[in-house]
Amino acid sequence: MDTTSPLGWSSSQLAEWLSDQGFEGSIVELLTEIHGVDGPMFVNLTENDLRQPPVALKKLGDIKNLMKAQVQLKSVAKLALKCEHMDSLSDGTESTSRLLQTASEDSLEDFFGRSTVKSMKMRCGLMTKEELIRSVESPDTHVKSWIKLLVAFFYCLLSLWITALVMVVVHDRVPDMKMYPPLPDLVLDNLPLIPWAFELCELIGVALAGLFLAIIIFHKHRVVILRRCFSLFGTVFLLRCVTMLITSLSVPGVHLECTAKNYDTMSAKIKQAYHIWSHLGMSIQGVRTCGDYMFSGHTTSITLLNHFITEYTPEDWYGLHTMTWVLNIFGIFFILAGHEHYSIDVFVAFYISSRLFLFYHTYAYHHANLSFSDWRVRVWYPLGWFFESGSAGRVVNEFEIPFMDKTEELKENVFRVTQLVPKKNSIGRKSE
Numbered sequence: 269m270d271t272t273s274p275l276g277w278s279s280s281q282l283a284e285w286l287s288d289q290g291f292e293g294s295i296v297e298l299l300t301e302i303h304g305v306d307g308p309m310f311v312n313l314t315e316n317d318l319r320q321p322p323v324a325l326k327k328l329g330d331i332k333n334l335m336k337a338q339v340q341l342k343s344v345a346k347l348a349l350k351c352e353h354m355d356s357l358s359d360g361t362e363s364t365s366r367l368l369q370t371a372s373e374d375s376l377e378d379f380f381g382r383s384t385v386k387s388m389k390m391r392c393g394l395m396t397k398e399e400l401i402r403s404v405e406s407p408d409t410h411v412k413s414w415i416k417l418l419v420a421f422f423y424c425l426l427s428l429w430i431t432a433l434v435m436v437v438v439h440d441r442v443p444d445m446k447m448y449p450p451l452p453d454l455v456l457d458n459l460p461l462i463p464w465a466f467e468l469c470e471l472i473g474v475a476l477a478g479l480f481l482a483i484i485i486f487h488k489h490r491v492v493i494l495r496r497c498f499s500l501f502g503t504v505f506l507l508r509c510v511t512m513l514i515t516s517l518s519v520p521g522v523h524l525e526c527t528a529k530n531y532d533t534m535s536a537k538i539k540q541a542y543h544i545w546s547h548l549g550m551s552i553q554g555v556r557t558c559g560d561y562m563f564s565g566h567t568t569s570i571t572l573l574n575h576f577i578t579e580y581t582p583e584d585w586y587g588l589h590t591m592t593w594v595l596n597i598f599g600i601f602f603i604l605a606g607h608e609h610y611s612i613d614v615f616v617a618f619y620i621s622s623r624l625f626l627f628y629h630t631y632a633y634h635h636a637n638l639s640f641s642d643w644r645v646r647v648w649y650p651l652g653w654f655f656e657s658g659s660a661g662r663v664v665n666e667f668e669i670p671f672m673d674k675t676e677e678l679k680e681n682v683f684r685v686t687q688l689v690p691k692k693n694s695i696g697r698k699s700e
Contacts, residue, residue, distance in 0.1 A: 274341050277307025289337055295330055298323065311342050408658040413491050416655055420498035423651075427502035431565075432545035434509045436537050438559035441516045442528050448518035455604055455611040461523060466606030469566055470552050472599040476573040476592065483580060485670055489663040493580050497572075499655050500628055504568050504621055511562040511616070519558060521607030526558035564609045567617035570599040575625045582665050632656040 277285070283300040287293070299305040303323065305313070317323060318331045325331050408416070450456070480497075484490045519526045531537045547553035549565060574596040578589045600614050631649060635656045646653045 274307040274311060277310075279304055279306045282307050282310055285341075286337070291333070291337075292330075295325070295334070307341075310338060313338055408660070412658065413495075417491050417495045417498075420495045420502070420655060424498035424502035427505045428548075429541070429545050431505045431509050432541040432549070433537070434513050435544055435549070435557050435560050436531070436541045438512050438516060439529050439557055440531070442526050442559035443516060443518045444528075445519050445522070445524075445526060450520050450522060451518055451610065453520065453610050453612075456520060456607055459604055459607075461521065461607050462602070462605040463523070464606075465602040466608045467552055469570075469599045469602035469606065470550050472595050472602070473550075473566060473570045473573070476570055476577065476595060476599075479588075479592070480573050480577055483577060486667045487580060488666040488668050489660075490670075492659060492663055493576070495655055496628065496632065497576055499651060500572060500625060501569075503651065504572065504624055505565070507620065508560075508563040508565060508568065508617075512560050515562055516559055517561040517610065520561070520610050523607065524558065561610060561613050562616065563620070564603060564613040564617040566603055567600055567609075567614050568621045570596050571618050571621040572625060575622060579625075579629065580663075580665055628652060632659065633662045635659070635661065 274282075274285075279300040282305065283296050286296045286299070299310070313334075315331060315335055318325050318334060325334075484493060487493060529540075531540065544555055544557065547555045549555050549557065574592045577592045581588060600618065603609050603614055604611060631645075631652045635645075635653070
């Protein structure tokens with residue numbers, strides 16, 4: 269089918285298109301051969317033209333189908349007219365590109381034919397919305413899985429960097445402790461201060477991180493787990509940035525020496541943010557921040573690590589699961605015992621982290637049904653859709669020695685090479 273505008277079609281081109289649309293040969297012959305209707309004439313036809321002489325079609329179905337085809341052809345003709353001014357700048361490819369971007373894929377396939385539209389897309393190097401969705405939702409390959417992992421990794425790094433910058437900003441806005449004493453708190457008012465409790469909470473976080481790292485090393489589906497880990501950590505800490513920034517609470521403990529720090533230059537702020545970011549905001553590494561309340565980052569970290577460990581280990585590992593939950597609970601207790609956060613900070617952090625973990629994995633395990641039946645999932649959960657579409661869903665908790673298959677493959681290759689290299693004795697005998 270010719271891809272020029274319908275306004276330039278001859279009677280034979282219109283006849284070819286009408287035949288492709290499934291109209292009977294008698295109707296095509298009546299319009300194009302007997303009455304000489306071409307593209308411009310067909311676009312301007314009215315229903316009365318088809319009902320009255322000299323055409324005088326008798327079947328109502330034929331009249332309605334022709335009018336439907338005429339409306340379709342007219343809409344595409346209007347799109348082609350909008351692109352005509354591009355033809356003077358190129359050979360028409362740009363005009364066709366504009367047409368492909370504006371019209372829907374179904375209407376173009378009905379208009380030009382499936383094979384013609386495919387060739388036009390290949391020539392213009394375009395990807396339609398439907399093709400993009402199919403590409404993202406296609407089954408994950410080895411390369412595609414690693415690309416998603418890299419995207420999730422840099423997304424998490426960027427999120428943590430933004431968090432560090434926000435922590436510098438909120439430290440500048442921390443309320444004066446003399447004017448704004450600690451707020452009433454049901455737990456902190458009845459829990460005595462334990463000076464070393466917060467450091468112990470961070471040690472618990474390090475222990476959970478070590479357990480999770482060991483699971484990642486030996487888990488067969490480590491790429492999928494790491495991708496979900498980076499995605500969740502990045503998203504939760506971005507939410508934390510919002511809660512820290514919009515409301516500044518007074519310091520929760522009188523033992524904390526928190527005063528507003530006004531960094532004179534942007535480079536000083538960047539330097540402080542890098543110090544927080546590179547040391548993961550941990551006090552045992554010399555980081556001291558104030559004002560980052562309403563959402564406890566330490567509670568978020570240990571809660572997510574606990575959930576990842578319990579989710580990606582076999583269900584009958586009761587001892588490990590009990591231990592991680594005990595560490596999670598004690599970690600939260602030590603945060604409160606150190607009077608580093610209000611009770612609401614810990615509660616909000618635990619609730620949001622655990623709910624988001626469950627919501628994300630519910631979507632990950634059922635993404636095929638959700639995305640297929642409701643396009644709104646792609647709009648409201650773009651990260652989950654991008655990272656999980658095409659994945660296997662629930663992964664089997666299987667473990668292996670890492671790189672063992674690569675080691676065996678390397679041994680086989682070395683053995684083959686040694687078999688191909690001739691020995692010195694055999695060479696000497698042949699020379700004799």
